[in-house]
Amino acid sequence: MAGLLSLFKRRRPEKAPGCSAVIVAAGSARRMEGIDKVLAPLGELPVLVHTLYAFQDCPAIDEIVVVTREDLLVEVSRICKDFAFRKVTKVVVGGAERIGSVQAGLREADPEAELIAIHDGARPLVSQEVIQGVVEAARLSSAAAPAIPVTDTVKWAEGGRTVETVDRSQLWAVQTPQVFEAGLIRGAIQKAIDDGEGLTDDCGAVERLGMPVTLTRGSQENIKITTPLDLAVGEAILRARGEGLL
Amino acid sequence: MAGLLSLFKRRRPEKAPGCSAVIVAAGSARRMEGIDKVLAPLGELPVLVHTLYAFQDCPAIDEIVVVTREDLLVEVSRICKDFAFRKVTKVVVGGAERIGSVQAGLREADPEAELIAIHDGARPLVSQEVIQGVVEAARLSSAAAPAIPVTDTVKWAEGGRTVETVDRSQLWAVQTPQVFEAGLIRGAIQKAIDDGEGLTDDCGAVERLGMPVTLTRGSQENIKITTPLDLAVGEAILRARGEGLL
Numbered sequence: 001m002a003g004l005l006s007l008f009k010r011r012r013p014e015k016a017p018g019c020s021a022v023i024v025a026a027g028s029a030r031r032m033e034g035i036d037k038v039l040a041p042l043g044e045l046p047v048l049v050h051t052l053y054a055f056q057d058c059p060a061i062d063e064i065v066v067v068t069r070e071d072l073l074v075e076v077s078r079i080c081k082d083f084a085f086r087k088v089t090k091v092v093v094g095g096a097e098r099i100g101s102v103q104a105g106l107r108e109a110d111p112e113a114e115l116i117a118i119h120d121g122a123r124p125l126v127s128q129e130v131i132q133g134v135v136e137a138a139r140l141s142s143a144a145a146p147a148i149p150v151t152d153t154v155k156w157a158e159g160g161r162t163v164e165t166v167d168r169s170q171l172w173a174v175q176t177p178q179v180f181e182a183g184l185i186r187g188a189i190q191k192a193i194d195d196g197e198g199l200t201d202d203c204g205a206v207e208r209l210g211m212p213v214t215l216t217r218g219s220q221e222n223i224k225i226t227t228p229l230d231l232a233v234g235e236a237i238l239r240a241r242g243e244g245l246l
Numbered sequence: 247m248a249g250l251l252s253l254f255k256r257r258r259p260e261k262a263p264g265c266s267a268v269i270v271a272a273g274s275a276r277r278m279e280g281i282d283k284v285l286a287p288l289g290e291l292p293v294l295v296h297t298l299y300a301f302q303d304c305p306a307i308d309e310i311v312v313v314t315r316e317d318l319l320v321e322v323s324r325i326c327k328d329f330a331f332r333k334v335t336k337v338v339v340g341g342a343e344r345i346g347s348v349q350a351g352l353r354e355a356d357p358e359a360e361l362i363a364i365h366d367g368a369r370p371l372v373s374q375e376v377i378q379g380v381v382e383a384a385r386l387s388s389a390a391a392p393a394i395p396v397t398d399t400v401k402w403a404e405g406g407r408t409v410e411t412v413d414r415s416q417l418w419a420v421q422t423p424q425v426f427e428a429g430l431i432r433g434a435i436q437k438a439i440d441d442g443e444g445l446t447d448d449c450g451a452v453e454r455l456g457m458p459v460t461l462t463r464g465s466q467e468n469i470k471i472t473t474p475l476d477l478a479v480g481e482a483i484l485r486a487r488g489e490g491l492l
Contacts, residue, residue, distance in 0.1 A: 153449075165450045212407035215406050
């Protein structure tokens, strides 16, 4: 009977491991025309609202932790309530550096979650395909990130003069969400903090442990909003999506 | 008397060397939704018309040679006539590869020109500042190109897995126009053709001779139109410029 039960258990479809998303919307104090970039309007909704809809609507995501700045805490909490983002379990204050904000988010994420997706709050146009693809890859390989090929001609320069053209055939521009086995990213970020290392992205912390990161298909549309031009580009993408052009 | 004359000559302000522009609008056979990218409409004018206006209006440019595909020759010639681009001296047919098109343009440019500016026809939003800046730098240093810092996190990857994060602090994405002392670029392109080398940009041919290229200030707005998304971005830039946002 015990044998039968365990057989039955084994034959049940395995529940996919849970994935918590940490949305880093702490930014620096840098503002665009007086508005924090994550709250800037994009197609009539704040940038962060687009971002949260993408994760709220994604079946691969079970929980969302939002990390923000202290002075935005009330506004961001209000947004989560007003738009009824029911997957958002916590809105927390981040650190002065990005890595501190990531750590604050990791600390608040469900300890049972097997995967953690870390995403820039300022990437509002991430698609379901990109999120699903990277979560699936992380299930298989512990660490994954979406990327697009570098299409610009890239030069290595010193003192304003080119030294050489970089072979771009193996260069990839990485995006977010970057998804990791939870214990791996917690350990990697803690080690980076202990070592006093800055990070441009979370993959870097994992790579520093000697582990490769699987790259998945990113999207040209998954832009990071940093400048007024980026906002104009974001508007153009939304408009083109609305017209079925993209 | 002869001495006085030569002194007089030396003291006259030197005429700045002439600069011919070679606009490469030959492209591949790749089309966007049935329309060749250089003829695609951008804010009600074809992409190439924006490009030609930028060079026509630039005091640093004395002559324009347009290189195009055989099947676009009539249409491109008609555009140059209809819009009265009086600096356009020739519209010529390019080669199957970009380097052949550049060579065709170099062959037709005024042999007296001291500088040659080579520009992608599909970069319609280049500003006067970018063109002027790179022409001035080339006058001082024989070879110059506009560039912007790489802001993406860039990974070196093999077989779909990251190997390392590339230090981006010395990485620059180069744009066009790239401007060269005329004899230098003619020799460099001829050597690249003789060596059977492909090129992603013309600077590469000069770098291969062991000469550095001076980088000047490019612009995020100086995009290359390659995809429908790029066209949407171009529209957004035009609109933002119209509203005084950029």
